[in-house]
Amino acid sequence: MPISLTELNTFGLQQHCSSLISVTSKVDLIETCNSLYAKQPLLILGGGSNLVFTANYLGAVVNIATKGIKVTDDDKFYYLCVQAGEGWHDLVEFCLNNKIYGLENMALIPGSVGAAPIQNIGAYGVEFNRYCHEVEFLRLDTKQLLTFSNDQCQFGYRDSIFKQELKNLAVITQVTLKIPKNWQPVLSYGPLQSLDPSTVTAKQIFDCVCNVRRSKLPDPKVLGNVGSFFKNPVVHSTVYSELLNHYPNLVAYQQDDGQYKLAAGWLIEQSGLKGFRVGDAAVHQDQALVLVNLKNATGEQVCQLARHIISVVNEKFSVTLQVEPRIIGAVGEIEI
Structure with a gap:
């Protein structure tokens, strides 16, 4: 059945x-x-x-549905060995409650700890790879239980070896995080810039992130969604300059390598797509980066909507959006 x-x-x-x-x-x-x-x-x-x-x-x-968090430490770091089935936000709260600070910028990211390295999840200036020490995984084709270091995971923006070379071959079983005891707040992104770095606490960052995310992102228990549906596109500085000439209000963030990360939500909103729908799949009225299930949306309607958004944004800005979630067909992952 x-x-x-x-x-x-x-x-x-x-x-x-x-x-x-x-x-x-x-x-x-x-x-x-x-x-x-x-x-x-x-x-x-x-x-x-x-x-x-x-x-x-x-x-x-x-x-x-595996659970378990084991904490050890040395003079400079906490080491957290976390089973793959733990909820990511539960881990962030666990750390905060145990005075282990660093993950607070990534509060309320949905999903499990085991999924975090695959996507190299991140929010508000912090990505998973910043604190990843090791990833343990089962390699399906060889039946080996392997452990990769941070460098071996080949992390990139919303990317890792688990999405590339080891796609569909690795089942992550646990991750080990390495978090410095000398906490330094990360306040470079969005609303966190208003906080005072000399007095801010990890709890204040956590609360700020939670408040912003709850105000912008619909609760999936109320309105089905997968959070951010598109990656923020990263473009060369010359592309950024050209776009800025045409769109002075362009929202973008300079990267360490000199490239610029554009706000995909801004591109979609400026394309007039807020509220646009295909069947019961729609662009959220308050946050254009989120696609929602109004009631009885189908996966195909979601994909049709996403393809339309990609086309319209590309036509207007000459920037190609890429989807964040995995698209699953009858026998496995497919292209959108």
Whole structure:
């Protein structure tokens, strides 16, 4: 009998799978994945906050529900060994409550800890790779349990080796974070710039981020969504200068390498697409970077809407947007 995936994806898309297995220990996770791999389509699912189902999944879905946070330290650093099924925001709160500061800028990012290195999640000037020490994963084709250092993970903007060379070959089992005891606040982005670096606390940053995110981003329990649907495009300085000449109010942030990260939400809003809809899939009225399920949207409607946005923005700004979530077809990940 088909099993519903509606409650397991934050877009609330009404799709089904052939079988669903929830694993609560690392041993079970490894054994389950090894037993299923290469025998049928296999989808590894964490919080379901970074994918769009476009069809019923004709295979097995493994839902990672492993838990556990182990903290050790030395003179300069805290080391947190975290199981893949822990919620990311739960980890941020755990750190704050235990006076381990550094993750507060990434509060309220949805999804699981195991998904964090794949996407190299980030917000408000801080990305996962800033604190990643090691990533442990099961390599499906060789059945090896491997551990990669930060450098081996080949992190980039919303990118890693797990999205490239090891795409569909790695199941992340746990991550180890290395967080300095000498905390330095990161206040370079958006509303955090108004905070005083000499007096600010990690809790104040956490509260500010949570307040902003809650004011801008719809609660997926109320209005299905996957958060930011598009990456902020990074362009060469000459492209930025040319755009700035035409659009003096362009929102962009200079990167360490001299390139500029454009605000995808601003590009979409300036293209007049706020509120635009295809069926029950729509651009959110308050935050153009978010696509929402108004009630009974299908994955295909979401993809049609995304393709329209990409086309309109490209025509207006000559900038090509890229989607953040994984698009899942009947037997695995597909291109939008």
